[in-house]
Amino acid sequence: MKIFISADIEGVTGVTHWDETNITHAEYTAAREQMTVEVAAACEGALQAGATEIWVKDSHDTGRNLIAAKLPKEARLVRGWSGHPFQTLTQLDQTFQAVLLIGYHSGAGFGTSPLEHTWSGNLMCVKLNGKYISEFSLDALTGSYVGAPVVFVSGDKGLSEHVVDTNPNIQTVVVKEGTGEATINIHPELAVARIREGVTQALQGDPRRCLLQLPKHFTLEMRYRQHSRAYQMGYFPGARQTDTFTVQYEADDYFDLLRFFMFAL
Numbered sequence: 666m667k668i669f670i671s672a673d674i675e676g677v678t679g680v681t682h683w684d685e686t687n688i689t690h691a692e693y694t695a696a697r698e699q700m701t702v703e704v705a706a707a708c709e710g711a712l713q714a715g716a717t718e719i720w721v722k723d724s725h726d727t728g729r730n731l732i733a734a735k736l737p738k739e740a741r742l743v744r745g746w747s748g749h750p751f752q753t754l755t756q757l758d759q760t761f762q763a764v765l766l767i768g769y770h771s772g773a774g775f776g777t778s779p780l781e782h783t784w785s786g787n788l789m790c791v792k793l794n795g796k797y798i799s800e801f802s803l804d805a806l807t808g809s810y811v812g813a814p815v816v817f818v819s820g821d822k823g824l825s826e827h828v829v830d831t832n833p834n835i836q837t838v839v840v841k842e843g844t845g846e847a848t849i850n851i852h853p854e855l856a857v858a859r860i861r862e863g864v865t866q867a868l869q870g871d872p873r874r875c876l877l878q879l880p881k882h883f884t885l886e887m888r889y890r891q892h893s894r895a896y897q898m899g900y901f902p903g904a905r906q907t908d909t910f911t912v913q914y915e916a917d918d919y920f921d922l923l924r925f926f927m928f929a930l
Contacts, residue, residue: 666868667718668711669761669813670740671753671804672704674725675770675780676820678840678856681848683780688727699853700725700768701732703819703840706857707767708737710864720761724753725768750923752784753800754807761813763872764804765864769820771843772799774888777823778843785930787894789910792886801828803926805835805877810919814875817867819860821848834874836867883922885914887929898929 674686677700685696708719719740723731728745736742749755757764771781774790774797783791783800791798801824805815817836818828825837840856842849851859888911889895899906904914904925912929916922 666711666714666716666763667761668716668720668763668765668868669754669757669808670704670707670711670719670721670765670767671724671769672700672721672731673753673766673768673770673800673820674700674730675768675778675782676824676840677703677768678850678853679848680841681779681850686726686780688730697730698732699856700730701735702853702857703860704731704767705736706861707765707817707819707864708740710861711765711868712737712739713861713865714868716868720756722753722755748927750920750927751807752923752927754804757808757811757813759811759813761811763817763868763875764808764813764815765867766801766804766815766818766820767860769801769818769824770799771821771823772797772802772827775799775823775827777826778821779846779848781823781843784926787889787891787930789888789890791888794880794882794884799824799827802831803923805831806879806919807923809877809879812876814872814877816872816875817864819856819863832875832877836863838863879919881917883916883919885916885922885926887912887914887926901925901929904929 771778773783822842
């Protein structure tokens with residue numbers, strides 16, 4: 666069984682402020698270490714479930730956060746950004762059986778985390794076919810696009826509710842809850858234990874139960890914080906500015922949608 670893991674930091678237990686997510690800030694070190702042990706726990710859970718190959722994509726900011734020496738020897742770590750439209754799932758293909766998302770967070774506009782965003786702080790919110798989406802949403806569709814479904818997600822409570830609403834077969838572990846500019850967090854060791862156990866459970870049975878049905882047509886709406894950004898992105902081929910802050914892009918092929926999203930951030 667070949668497993669792909671994508672790891673972020675804003676959904677790691679304890680992480681509450683943007684300073685903790687910034688590689689140049691002193692508070693980042695503790696967040697980086699917790700991110701690493703939560704990913705290591707996911708790897709261990711996958712190995713217990715019978716995984717024979719594990720790829721890990723470091724998906725936060727620089728893509729250079731995870732401490733490689735603290736991951737199991739079976740893990741192959743993808744660092745940095747190649748520029749591929751899959752972004753947080755770069756290197757994923759049809760040879761993988763399942764995807765795990767660790768340390769993920771609420772999407773822009775959800776109102777359920779002080780650290781919520783969707784790939785970029787430039788965006789107030791993102792909608793796909795009229796519904797608010799998150800980074801999980803895009804990854805889940807990407808996984809389904811290649812036949813490797815997202816089966817497990819750890820992160821904040823708001824994201825978990827969003828995941829369950831998307832597909833209740835996808836298992837989640839809640840390590841924190843956002844309330845205004847604050848978070849309520851479970852103990853770091855408890856988060857590690859629950860992630861390890863949750864991943865093992867999520868990989869039991871047929872992962873195809875977690876596949877999403879891709880729409881035949883995609884309408885993406887990106888609402889920017891700055892009107893100048895919306896003005897600029899409205900000139901992308903096939904895109905149009907629908908109001909002062911919003912750009913809309915339509916496609917039949919999901920890969921075309923991802924390609925636009927990558928350039929429009």
